[in-house]
Amino acid sequence: DAKTTQPNSMESNEEEPVHLPCNHSTISGTDYIHWYRQLPSQGPEYVIHGLTSNVNNRMASLAIAEDRKSSTLILHRATLRDAAVYYCILSGSGGGADGLTFGKGTHLIIQP
């Protein structure tokens, strides 16, 4: 299974942009890149996903490297509510939840 590597923790200031990196050097051509985040005492929630092109939604942007071996989740203007553990995971297009292997994620700390 393709694995991802993320920093254990990152710190940022409120109202500033945050760039969360993820390395996935063994990604296959059909793997999608997903990001989820988990707020304290809650289950994970979907943030964004993409295959090759950069993606934007109301929560964040996903920048995917041209060789697809890394990606970056961008929170354009962090708020205190964005403090959470962020997971970068890969999934195959063939189906099956075992493709969604969650690692330890990045613990994002937002300073007021």
Add this chain to the structure above:
Amino acid sequence: KAGVTQTPRYLIKTRGQQVTLSCSPISGHRSVSWYQQTPGQGLQFLFEYFSETQRNKGNFPGRFSGRQFSNSRSEMNVSTLELGDSALYLCASSLRQAGNEKLFFGSGTQLSVL
């Protein structure tokens, strides 16, 4: 639209007992996946059910089992509980098999084994 509902929210059991956890997916979702979350191991995949059939299974012992009903509701069962089974058990639902589908998670069942 109601979200994913897991019951009970908290559970305390003793070693050797068995436990059944319940998950009601979002209406119309046919896939339910189960995950175990512990501080040391993070989120680990247990199994996925789609249309009442187990489609994928993670690397857990046979004491962990599950099933899915015709209304897509799912249960997971852990028999002969061990202290190490203390964890947050999360279920997630999706419209189709979960490969690259968006997952919707419940708030989990916090199981404590004494």
